[in-house]
Amino acid sequence: MANCKQCAIHGGHAFCVRRVPVFAALDDKELSHVASHIHQRTYQKGDILFLEGEPLHALIIIHTGSVKAYRTTPDGREQILYLFQTGDFLGEQNLFENHNASYTVEALETVITCAFSRDSFQALLLEHPVIAIKTIEELSKRIAQLENTLKSLGVRSVDGRIAALLMDYAERFGTIVPEGVLIQLPLSREGIANQLGITRETVSRKLSRMENGGVIRTVGSKRILILDRQTLETTANQMNVI
Amino acid sequence: MANCKQCAIHGGHAFCVRRVPVFAALDDKELSHVASHIHQRTYQKGDILFLEGEPLHALIIIHTGSVKAYRTTPDGREQILYLFQTGDFLGEQNLFENHNASYTVEALETVITCAFSRDSFQALLLEHPVIAIKTIEELSKRIAQLENTLKSLGVRSVDGRIAALLMDYAERFGTIVPEGVLIQLPLSREGIANQLGITRETVSRKLSRMENGGVIRTVGSKRILILDRQTLETTANQMNVI
């Protein structure tokens, strides 16, 4: 994807800003004011945007691409907390207090970010309560999502977790094809395992079983085709061990 | 605890409001304005404040007591998402969109709440950006807490989860005594199990083992004395199955 061609055309980062739901309510003048405070940056796949524990003084908006946010345990395992995509923002915890980043963020592909200093954002909030409200809405959504994940990890059987993950991926990374929904996987098996808190072997085994059962079909190792959405949904709602 | 004696004394719910961090920045006049929009209510242990799926048009502040918030699975298991205490608020997801409650909330003891209609709160946010910023801070904190829990459920061994839970309880429900920290447990074994996504039997067994190891001592069934905080901390940071 081009390096924010639209921004270049419009003589700033207005287009960039427009993409972010939080700023949707602004008029053109305000928008370009906001845009003037933005710094853009590009990362390649595997690049670290920032590390858990680092001080962070900016709000970062994903302009293009996707990233994973994770925490690392003493033994090197990682727990993936989020997959962020175009339009998502991160770093909001660090906007008010001097907290350090609570997770590491890594690019899953080529990523363009728009960063925003803490001071600019705070000033903006005080001037535009509407943005504050939008921000609260976004945070509420994120909380709802976390609560879902939490319930999933806590009470769903492993089969259920995988099914729920596939349903989620289908919505976010899937395209509809004649036979069902084709998912372009954002993560490796190990990544999926790290998201679900299980091992990569278990992911392999469960997916194999699903394929044998005719629920999905793997296409290479980076794509999965959902054939039987109904069964998947049932499995996702399944309780813990029958 | 008395039914908001202070509020009665001050001729309103100003005292009530003062307790909530979000409103801390208001001056007296604003405070009493806010207070005039509040409705108070009392619940007994076991009472349901609201049910998952119900429409909810208010922000609810816990004035006195504690509650648990949980979701139920098709088979009747519950996953406890939060324990809220004095000063915490809930229902923020419902302030902007017409979402229904995403969890059930139940009183763990006698609870007094202060409720706030959605409209009043929205108006307040638009008038007082400071409150909006405070709200964003609170939400950020909650997100940080959820991320912690998530990591805990995802990557920590069961022993680690229990240790982490005890550490958390120690901070929130513990008092320092000569021998260590005495925790007044807010939940039964089953409740703890529902918070950690395991069974009550496993909780019993793990606690017994910890007691045999001299790490804790159970005092009746509703209190636990932490004797060896060091070991507990180590266990909490433990990785998944060594």
Next chain:
DNA sequence: CGCGAGCTTGAACATTATCAAGGCAAGTGG
């Protein structure tokens, strides 16, 4: 075509859930 990373599969092992029985403690009614 060959190489290597990532994926799959198998077998033994460890852990937790389930099912079942018994114990303890607090509250009740005689």
Next chain:
DNA sequence: CCACTTGCCTTGATAATGTTCAAGCTCGCG
């Protein structure tokens, strides 16, 4: 004041499930 009852907690035995370790395979790429 004591037996009784009820709810919760503990413990044991067995079965289900996931992890670990190890080996082989596949896909995608140079």
